[in-house]
Amino acid sequence: MSSTKAVIIGVDPHKMSVTIEVVDTRERLLGRARFDTDKAGYAAMCRYVKQWPARLWAVEGANGAGRPLAQRLLAAGEQVVDVPAKLAARVRLFDTGHNRKTDALDAHSVAVVAVRTDGLRELTEDGELEALRMLTDRRDELAHQRVQTVNRLQRLLSELLPGQRKRDLSATQAKAIRHHQAS
Template sequence: MWAVEGSNGAGRSVAQRLLAEGEHVLDVPAKLAARARMLDTGHGRKTDAHDAHSVAVAAVRAKNLRVLALDPELEALRMLVDRREELARQRTQIANRLQRLLADLTPGKAKKDITTGQAKAILAGVRPRDVVGKTRRRPAAEQLAELVVVEKKMKTLTKELKVLVQDSGSTLMDLKGVGPIVAA
């Protein structure tokens, strides 16, 4: 029997590997381990030895700790959701850069929430003649191309997540306002 602190956070990969090897794994909440460490040593300092000991003490003394089970479909779903969240953050960064570059290229005509179609139209209408303008336009075009690629990846992942959620038998998407991302 293994005890892992924070199996939904930092300890997730260790817990999943142990489960894949057929081991029994208990989830020890971080607060419980911290409390055990504080009571055991008299201070809250974290060292590997103190951490291991406090997690073990918490696992032995606590009742009703969650016993983890291997669920490959859920783990795959979680990985896809994590990847989509990364892409969403990347999309926001690219869109912000693109918006800044377009504002420099077309002073006084900046839009707040811009779509790729609008950005393409703005960029198509800008034909700078000077070196600085041409140099500004090139990174804007590159950012726009990156934005299109990221949005395509997000759309593909969203479709994949929708299929996985439907295949799992979940009815969450039947609720108003709950799409495949929230359901996943």
């Protein structure tokens, strides 16, 4: 581990959430939290860790489930190392006496591996993955915008039919109203 980093943030990543544990170089617990992997969750996680400006992120499986988060962190200028799942499992077994998995135990094991292990692979930014993330974010924004537009249009069209609730307006009725209004 880099001696210039005051804290290590162990990350147990999942598709919809990440659990982190922050420890110092003596493995003392400084913080623990769980965040969603959406934009709001990522922003909340970044705000949470700002209290430790000298930090190293240790991500379990940074070439697998942890890859999107690891690349996002790298794009933000963070220092990230990959912790192989086998090393984290070994630490969990030796530290707890069993190999039962919980997100908190996994995040702790990842952080401990980063404290105790020299030579973990330091990650570099992957431009292709970042481009895909940007395209996916844009697609999500467009889909959200389309749903808003359709809902707004349906609400406005339903106001043209007295006594009709928004959800009672069929696509055929909407098309007829639109056609009638255009002519």
